[in-house]
Every structure is written in C-alpha cells, then in structure tokens.
Amino acid sequence: MCELLGMSANVPTDICFSFTGFLRRGGGTGPHRDGWGIAFYEEGGYREFRDPHPSADSPIARLISDYPIKSHVVISHIRQANVGDICLANTHPFTREMWGRQWCYAHNGQLGGWQALVPAFYQAVGDTDSEHVFCWLMGELRQRFTAPPSDPEALWKALHGLCERLHELGVFNMLLTDGRHLYCYCATKLVHITRRAPFGEARLCDAEMAVDFVEHTTPADVVSVIATEPLTDNERWTHMLPGELLVWRDGEIMAHYSCMDGD
C-alpha cells in the first residue's frame, strides 16, 4: 500500500513540517520505499518532484523539506509497490492537462478488473492500476463536460459517482486537484485536520520535531492537511468515512458527498 498527503490553504503555505514527518515513512519509520512524489500549485502554475527511490534517503526529498515552497494546494505520495515495477513511470502523483489546467492525482489502494475500463483522451504512460484509472476518470469527466460546468456541483457529483464506481473495484483512496479545489475520496482510510486561529503547537509522530504555528501564521490563515494516517500525535484528526468525497478550497470544506448520495 501507499500513503497520501494533501494540503489546502487560504494563503500560500509551505508544507515543510508535514512533509518532514511524511517522508520519514518512505523507508525510515514506514515501509513505503518504492518512490515518492509531491506536486505544488503556485500562482496558477504547477510543479512536481518525483523520485523512484526511498524518500527517507532522497537528496531531492531533503531539499523539499528544507526549501519552503509556498502553495495553496499540495499533493504528495509515498509508494509501496503492488501493481507495476518500481520506476519513474509508475511514481505518483500523475498529471494531465484538462480545460487548460493541470490536474494532479495520487492513489492509495489496489483495484481489480481495472483493465476493462477504457480511457478516453488520456493514456497511461506506466503500467499501474492507479494511473490507468486516473486516465479513465479524467476521460469520463471530459466526455461529460467539454468545459468546466458553470455549476461546479455538477462536476463534483459526477466525480463522486466515478469514485464510487472505482470503489467497487477495490480500495480507492484518492487525492485529486486542479490547483483550486482539492478532492479527497475515502474508501478505507483518510484523515484530515484544519488549523486556524487560535493556533497551537503540533508535534510530529515520525520525527522529533514540533512547530508552534502561532509563529508562522496570521490570525486569518486556514490550513487543512489530509493524510492516510495522522502526522501529529497531539492534535485531533477527523477520520473520513468509506464512500465519502470532500471538496476543499482555501482550507475549507466546500462540499461533502457520502455513499448515501446517488450518482
């Protein structure tokens, strides 16, 4: 299996603190040795760093945890391979351009019968189930909407329905973003926390490190972090429910769909 990390914030925020704990799980405190990646959205642009080597030993990962890249939305992934070789082509996150925006995605879980889904528009470069179903999902959205719908809820509902279909194929925990909204779908395991004033101290589970957010924030800041497992041991994280899709923007939950909602 793999682990996911996401962030949505209302001000450009670096993810150095969370990432420091997260990357230790990539071959340090955790078994996810088969590559890692992180994508940042800044000023409408997008950049990603990916490495097929363990994050705990990676000089690129070390740079990222020391070099504060300030962003509204971040997606990161550390991999423990099941489907597909350990190589760059199979390293999350995956990206495709749709409607003039870069859409970025990472997946945790394993699916069955995914080869039967035929993607429109997009094709996988590597040979993972994760990238294949990402291409399928994006192609389905693009076939239904030739441009971003004026009612964003139409898109969100369609996305929830597609996630539900993938959930039927196995474990499908997912982060997806176009750089504005961050979509989190939970099949089995995703937790989140929103930090806002009054800020306090947070202490990492995976590294001897604490931060007092009061020193790094203004009272208006809202920063939410989503992860497979809680990253800190002195804060209360909220567990998502199976079949739940959360739509984040600027650190806040904009919409929420559960497995009770129809397609």
Added chain:
Amino acid sequence: MCELLGMSANVPTDICFSFTGFLRRGGGTGPHRDGWGIAFYEEGGYREFRDPHPSADSPIARLISDYPIKSHVVISHIRQANVGDICLANTHPFTREMWGRQWCYAHNGQLGGWQALVPAFYQAVGDTDSEHVFCWLMGELRQRFTAPPSDPEALWKALHGLCERLHELGVFNMLLTDGRHLYCYCATKLVHITRRAPFGEARLCDAEMAVDFVEHTTPADVVSVIATEPLTDNERWTHMLPGELLVWRDGEIMAHYSCMDGD
C-alpha cells in the same frame, strides 16, 4: 529571448557538466533570469524540475547540477521573458501526454499572430506564445495520427511542416521529445556537438570547469548536446541552418529535413 539545451545519448548519461555552464547564463554570465526548467527521461518515465527564479541562484538548480540523474534524453530552458509574466505557469519546458507518452517541449524566440492558431485536444495553462503553439502543434499531430504511425518518417515530415508554419510567424527555435526521439528545429540559432570515442577534454565557456570524458565514458558511448550557443570553448560545434529539423535518437541523427523539403 531564452536559451535551449538538449541531450540525446545511447546510454543513460548525466548532464551535470553541460547544465553547470548553462545555468550560469540564467542570471550569472547571461541575462536569462526569468525562470528555468529541465526534464529528464529515465526508464520510460519522465520528471521535470521547474523554477520561476534565476537558475544561477536556485537551490534546486544547484541540486540538479550536483546530483547525477542519468537519462537518454534531456531538455532544458532558461527564460528571459517577452510574452507572459514571470511565473511558474509560463516556465518551460511544457509537457503533454500523447499516445501514452509524455511529450516535452521548450521554445526560444517570439511569434506574431499565434493567437489565431486554435489548438485541438490541448489547452495552454499559462499565457505564453510558446505554450500556446506547443498545444496547437501537438493537437495537429494528434489529429493527423490517432496513434504513432508505423512509418515514423510520416510523423517527422508532418512535424517539419508544422515547424515551418510556425517559423513563418517569427523566431521558432525548438526542442521537442517523446523521450525516445529528440526533435530540434532551428529558425535562427541552434548548435550541436556529438561526443564519441576517442573522447577528450571539454572546457566550459561560462564556468571555470573542465571534464575529461575519457574518465566518465566507455568507448561505445555516443552523447550529443544541442544548445542555443556553444557551451564549451575548445570543441567544434555544428551550426544548424534556418528551417532545419534534426531527429536524434541514441545520440545519432536519424533524419534531417531542410527548408527545401516540402510538407
């Protein structure tokens, strides 16, 4: 204007030496302060590093010049902005997936009337002429070929014809690759060099650095470097001609189209 750097090699090769000289031109020995990027193809996968800050001061660029990433194909770009703001979305190289491969592109020059070209399939994320015409070019190829043609020359000829059309709009020096072939189109300025046995010493123009390639190669290695300006001052670089398209693979020129060739 900007500067381009490309590499095609028959063995996985790092570009640390060339990149060390090249990145000095991004705000050090040259005026290209408005961002830089580099893309590597490894094991069928792709990764890129992009930064909207001057390469000469960039900790990410420093890491890349010290961290040998071995690759068959590399494209890099340093930017001196003309069209479009200085921001990540406008930082080359640009990438789109076509036929299950990541296609990567960088451009030097400035075009007129490019807004009239309507891209199919792909849309620009930023607002540069460079990315817009890349989307157009990729869309044109995808419309003509729904899959990679069995005769690759059909693709190469079509690409040359599209480059010729863009050349009519202004200065269009370009590097494009799918990770196997490296396509170099010259409107005004591109030079190249092929290093093979017997290897000798090369000395950078832009930094006090020399390398004796005998120590880093085997006799079968073939490594070609393409750049806007020669990067070394003790080797003979070949100047491309206006209207010329070179198709490289594994360090060798596979095909050559000149402005005398019809579309």
